[in-house]
Amino acid sequence: MSLTLVCFVVLAVMGWAGVGILLWRRPPAEKHRETVKEAVFPSPDWGKLIDDIPAYMVLLDGMGAVVHVNQEARHQFDERLGAVLRHPEVRSLLEAALREWHHHSQGPYSIFSASVTLDVPVSWTVHLALRCVTDAHERQPHILAVLSDRSEARAIDRMRVDFVSHASHELRTPLASISGFIDMLRHDVEDKALRQRSLEIIAQQTDRMKRLIDRLLYLSYVQARAFQRPQTVINVDDVMVLLLDEVAPRFEGDDTMLRLEVEEELFIQADEDELVQVFLNLIENSLKYARKERDILEIRVFGRQVVPQDPLWPGGDGILLGVSDNGKGVDPRHISRLTERFYRVKEDASSVTGSGLGLSIVQQIIERHEGSFRVQSELGQGTICFAWLPNPVLCQGREGGH
Numbered sequence: 001m002s003l004t005l006v007c008f009v010v011l012a013v014m015g016w017a018g019v020g021i022l023l024w025r026r027p028p029a030e031k032h033r034e035t036v037k038e039a040v041f042p043s044p045d046w047g048k049l050i051d052d053i054p055a056y057m058v059l060l061d062g063m064g065a066v067v068h069v070n071q072e073a074r075h076q077f078d079e080r081l082g083a084v085l086r087h088p089e090v091r092s093l094l095e096a097a098l099r100e101w102h103h104h105s106q107g108p109y110s111i112f113s114a115s116v117t118l119d120v121p122v123s124w125t126v127h128l129a130l131r132c133v134t135d136a137h138e139r140q141p142h143i144l145a146v147l148s149d150r151s152e153a154r155a156i157d158r159m160r161v162d163f164v165s166h167a168s169h170e171l172r173t174p175l176a177s178i179s180g181f182i183d184m185l186r187h188d189v190e191d192k193a194l195r196q197r198s199l200e201i202i203a204q205q206t207d208r209m210k211r212l213i214d215r216l217l218y219l220s221y222v223q224a225r226a227f228q229r230p231q232t233v234i235n236v237d238d239v240m241v242l243l244l245d246e247v248a249p250r251f252e253g254d255d256t257m258l259r260l261e262v263e264e265e266l267f268i269q270a271d272e273d274e275l276v277q278v279f280l281n282l283i284e285n286s287l288k289y290a291r292k293e294r295d296i297l298e299i300r301v302f303g304r305q306v307v308p309q310d311p312l313w314p315g316g317d318g319i320l321l322g323v324s325d326n327g328k329g330v331d332p333r334h335i336s337r338l339t340e341r342f343y344r345v346k347e348d349a350s351s352v353t354g355s356g357l358g359l360s361i362v363q364q365i366i367e368r369h370e371g372s373f374r375v376q377s378e379l380g381q382g383t384i385c386f387a388w389l390p391n392p393v394l395c396q397g398r399e400g401g402h
């Protein structure tokens with residue numbers, strides 16, 4: 001009886017031990033199924049997270065490929081974003097961030113930053129800061145990049161330096177003239193004719209300085225807005241109305257003639273005041289420099305859509321705006337430099353008063369409108385200055401804003 005009891009106890013113990021072994025050898029996921037379900041959280045939707053943040057943000061994968069671009073960055077940078085991410089300095093930052101992740105996969109991760117400048121089509125500076133972001137359930141990291149456009153700030157700094165340099169150079173001549181005549185008046189006040197002539201020259205040189213300063217300030221104003229493309233769609237007919245109000249008195253004589261050749265219902269995405277300034281500067285240039293003796297100066301203002309095999313702009317769509325004349329023309333060797341600040345053709349500089357800033361202003365305005373400006377000329381055959389501008393993207397036809 002006692003032996004039977006002992007055997008029963010041993011079997012019972014072995015049975016419970018077997019159950020324990022089976023339970024111990026069961027896979028952890030099966031053993032703690034309910035507990036694990038409560039502990040697992042889904043990986044964050046990085047794309048949705050950065051879409052909700054009011055900053056320029058880009059999400060990259062562990063290979064540096066773009067995973068997601070938020071709306072803010074897409075609107076601000078558009079196609080230029082690829083050029084930034086391909087920049088050698090940015091690639092170096094990406095490699096540094098990934099090296100850090102491989103060595104310290106648990107974090108915390110450093111922030112790597114740099115500023116890069118791209119010169120096509122215009123100088124453009126962007127600051128980029130990036131770091132690895134991940135969670136406990138991701139085997140590969142994501143890289144979050146935050147961008148900021150520093151172009152305007154850099155342009156303003158550069159313009160301050162340029163303004164002082166150019167202004168001091170150009171103002172020196174009239175100031176020297178004024179100073180000389182003032183010294184002369186101090187020593188000879190009896191000659192009334194000389195006194196009157198001296199005062200007239202001082203007044204002329206003062207006006208010259210005022211015009212120069214006004215031009216410099218306007219050029220600086222346009223450059224400060226170089227990276228803000230106008231959003232309003234306007235009718236070029238409205239620009240012509242404003243232009244005629246400004247220039248009509250200049251064509252009242254018999255030696256000049258103005259012709260307008262502008263297509264009807266020609267819409268363009270532009271700043272109306274700046275477009276008027278473009279035409280004013282181009283017409284002013286023709287009136288100053290294009291005249292030929294004993295010939296009537298004919299100035300033509302035109303605006304039209306680009307046509308197939310266009311002689312001015314072969315291929316592509318867009319709008320052409322410009323001014324042409326039948327004047328004396330410009331030597332081709334000067335054409336590439338006409339849009340430089342303060343550049344003037346020597347043959348004209350001695351006989352015609354000017355600042356040398358008119359075409360620089362035109363160039364800056366056209367670039368702000370994401371267009372291109374060109375000058376074609378031949379000695380004795382006249383000059384044509386024209387701008388190509390892209391078709392408006394906000395609307396078509398009459399639905400555009402005026």
